[in-house]
Amino acid sequence: MASTATTLKGQPLDKAALESMLRRRMFYTPSFEIYGGVSGLYDYGPPGCSLQANIVDAWRKHFILEEDMLEVDCSVLTPHEVLKTSGHVDKFADWMCKDPKNGEILRADHFVEDVLELRLRGDKEARGLKIEEKEEDAKKKKKKTKGQEAVKLEDAVVQEYEEILAQIDNYNGQQLGDLIIKHDLKNPATGTSIGPSSNLPGYLRPETAQGQFLNFAKLLEFNTGSMPFASASIGKSYRNEISPRAGLLRVREFLMAEIEHYVDPEGHKKHHRFHEVEDIELVLLDRDTQLSGKTTVKKVAIGQAVKSGLVDNETLGYFLARIHLFLKKIGVDQSKIRFRQHMANEMAHYACDCWDAELLTSTGWVECVGCADRSAYDLTVHAKKTGAPLIVRERLDEPRVIEEWDVEIEKKKFGPFYKKDGKTIESAILTTSQEQRGVLAKEMEANGKVVVDVPGVKDGKVEVSKDLLAIKWIKRTENTREYTPNVIEPSFGIGRILYSLIEHNYWTRGSDGGDEARSVLSFPPSIAPTKVLIVPLSSNKDFAPFTRKLSQKLRAAGLSSRIDDSSATIGKRYSRNDELGTPFGITIDFQTLKDNTVTLRERDSTRQVRASEDEIIAAIKSLVEGNKTWQDTETELPIFEGQELEIR
Structure with a gap:
């Protein structure tokens, strides 16, 4: 299942060198290492924290802001009863x-x-x-x-x-x-x-989703009762990994970002913005291909995939395309991404269709995002367990006449007759489908009693006589409609995305000419841990005021920076920060003292331009925000060649 692992520049991936660099530069480190460490637990260092924060910030902007979602932050500790009701205790093993x-x-x-x-x-x-x-x-x-x-x-x-x-x-x-x-x-x-x-069960939450479902009624009210809408949550989740392996890809504690998009099932789960993404092509691996023993993928426009029924509905398809765009925006190698459809036996108990965005790493294809149609499962089971009205009430433009089977329970007799099992039996009767009620009505008319399936009581079946239960065909007029929304859920494993991103953007340079190979992380500027390295040409004290002033200006512009005024060569200083993925470097030299101009170096090409401080800061801000490319900058600002050899 693993494929050839290469770097951004097409080189074979030196996994040992990459891991050594990540530990040395403290992107992450084993938790409790001086005590021997604990398998499956890791701490993020300064660059890892910044990278994770920037990925989360990009996620918030791409989804929560763009889609006008309602963000919540729910408790990590979850009562056993909640996870029992949701099915996690019994079905996730x-x-x-x-x-x-x-x-x-x-x-x-x-x-x-x-x-x-x-x-x-x-x-x-x-x-x-x-x-x-x-x-x-x-x-x-x-x-x-x-x-x-x-x-x-x-x-x-x-x-x-x-x-x-x-x-x-x-x-x-x-x-x-x-x-x-x-x-x-x-x-x-x-x-x-x-x-x-x-295995032993755990009681820390396995996902952020349940907190969102339990707050559905309050979120719907906050949203003035309008449908559809989405909630979102970012937070830690936990899994009982049996044998943690593969570093950050399989851990016991991890950061998740999850969306619950609530949609009216009667509208065939259409999405009003689907037309914006329908031409986006995704690389798909469907379940039928997998069941045939193959892993052959096909590139399909999401509009066609939904139209053909390969992807179940528009809302699911919309989010698959939005997931693709997000991963592309943060720097995922587009040749190392596919969407794999779940097969029947691996489908979660709540899902009716599910696709994973998988990223290719040195460990093989890794699930980084799951996108599931959870139908109405979660809201239904929690409402049934608690009696809370986790439903939508919608006033109809025109009243409509409903004809259906209705059940009437003689409560004064029912409870005393069945005693402690009364509520369980009543719940089983009230949750029967229209088809089941039709069968029971015929049985009651013929025999004066019915036999009802009731999980949880002895023998699983209960006999109910006509003096305790009536089943009638009724006609009623509705002015309002009540329904339980269906849920489309994109679920992101931030740690897995972060590590895959590192592999996808890692490469080395300098080895062809006999020099020692130097590591580079070519993160997009928007998610790079630090945006700018400030490099005084030397330790000359006259540079210090310019360095401080430039650092203050960058902070005021919202751009993170580091100062390296060590005695190492400029080339060495830049090389150390290329390892950290810093996309830009500013050199302060003797020309700066004369005319207040500085040079701006781009990490991947090592090319430079020169201009005033304010012009350089404006250029960096445009590059970080994605409004311009480096090529744009080179056409707008003078190319600088003076320190090329020294820097490279």
Whole structure:
């Protein structure tokens, strides 16, 4: 499932060098490291914090401001009853396996995936084929066990392994167990066959969504009852990762940004701005292709995808396109993005259609954004559990006549007759569909009683007589309409996006001429941790007032900057900040003392222009805000060649 990993400039990705640079420059570091660290927990350093904050700021502007969303910030601690009602306690569990030799617990799908990929790697080695090595593979090579040697596999076996990997997310527990047995899969660490185990639930929230659903009625009132509308939330969530791996890509605590867009299901989930995005082309991997054992993608305009039914509805399609535009804006490599549709077995219990925006990294394709049609599931189950009216009431322009089956419960007799089970049975009757009520009405007329399915009581069925329940066909006039909205949910894993962005924008220069290769992070100016490096030509005290004044002006313009007045060469100072992704550098030199002009250097090309302080600051502001490109700047300001060799 992994593909060739390359850098922004098409070079093979040196994962070890990148990881070393990220730790050295403190983008992130293992939490509690001096105590030995804790698997799956990381702290962000200064550049990592700034990068994350800038991604979140871009997200807020792209979604909350642009779509006029209502932002909320809800508690991380969530009562058990809420997650029980939402289905997370019972339905969100990953199949696991346990090594009886060392007690290690592994996620079963990850275990199958890892071992089969290593076997395919061994096959390529035996065939003499070129292999792009992942850091994890390099480590595992040191612990080769049976099934992982460089052994040539039969062509049919290779095809079978590739087909399994193509649909690895679709297998249930029984199927994963069968695969482990059939292919004699063993733990790379011990060579031991493994079997099933169990997991303990956690009680920190797994998503920000539930807080938004529970506040739906208040948000609807705040929005003056108008539909459709969207809420949004940014905050920490937590998962019980069985075996955290791959650095920031699989952690136990992470930042999420989630949107809940509430829509009237009777309007076929159309979106009034869909025409703005319908021509945007997305790279799609649909479920049927995956189930056929392939990973072939196709580029389709989102308008056509919705029209053909490949994407379920306009609102879902609208947000897929908006997700694509956001990822493009913050610097995601457009050759390393695809939207993969969930297969039936991996679909969350609440979803009727779901697509993941996946980004290609050295670890393979990584899910970074999920976009699901949650239908009316969450609002319905919470309303049913609490009795809260999580519905929309809409006054109709013209009254409409409704004919339907209605149930009437004789409450004075019903409660005393069924005692402690009364409320459970009543709830089961009231939530029956029109079709079910029609069947029950015929049964009641024929037998004078009905048998109702009631989960949670003994035997799961209850007999109800006609003196306790009446089912009638009625006609009524409605002046208002009540309905439970459906929800389209884009959900962003900020940490995964951040790390993928780093890989996509990382490259090195200076190695061709015999110099040591120097790392560069080519972040777009809008999300770069620091926008400007201020570099005095030397430690001459006459430069200090100009440096301070320039720093103050940049702050006043809302542009973050750093001053490097160390004794290192200008080239070295710029190189250190290229590693941090700083897009622009200003040099203060002796010419500055004469005419108050400075040079402006662009990180990727290392080209420079020269102009007055105010002109340079205005140019940087336009570049950071995306109003102009560097090419525009070069046409508007004089090119400067004087320090080119020294800086490069």
